[in-house]
Ligand SMILES: Nc1ncnc2c1ncn2[C@@H]1O[C@H](COP(=O)(O)OP(=O)(O)O)[C@@H](O)[C@H]1O
């Protein structure tokens with residue numbers, strides 16, 4: 001078994017990506033922050049829909065991209081803060097909406113286009129990079145940044161085994 005700190009997964013359609021997201025949402029703990037990267041249409045919002053489902057958000061299918069509002073909030077077992085930094089070129093606008101406080105408000109935060117706001121994510125977070133590898137195929141690379149997330153990678157690897165690219 002590989003012991004790399006990076007978990008690689010694959011999905012073959014939006015439903016599988018939502019299930020992968022649900023597994024992430026299910027293991028998420030208060031104050032977890034996830035930074036998502038990937039081109040337009042990669043599947044970031046699709047993954048967040050699944051995370052909402054995993055977090056017990058009542059109508060997770062209604063999760064839509066917060067592109068124009070920067071932030072949407074959904075109530076589940078934990079509050080889901082869904083940020084979209086597509087229109088931002090730096091961390092300042094994210095800071096203006098109070099992301100630092102929200103990251104520590106006891107919910108779970110997910111930031112689409114995290115690469116647009118490098119520097120505003122907390123020192124500890126999970127990074128999910130999505131690559132389009134076919135019309136319905138997507139590759140996911142999940143990394144834990146900082147001690148807390150790194151220590152949870154083995155557990156995460158078990159939970160994400162159904163989508164593992166190694167198997
Ligand atoms: N394996 C897959 N995972 C996620 N989305 C997929 C997949 N295959 C096809 N798609 C399609 O790709 C699009 C992803 O859209 P979306 O999640 O809004 O992307 P993003 O938020 O990254 O811009 C949707 O139209 C979805 O149906």
Ligand SMILES: [Mg+2]
Pocket residue numbers: 044045065112
């Ligand atoms: Mg999106």
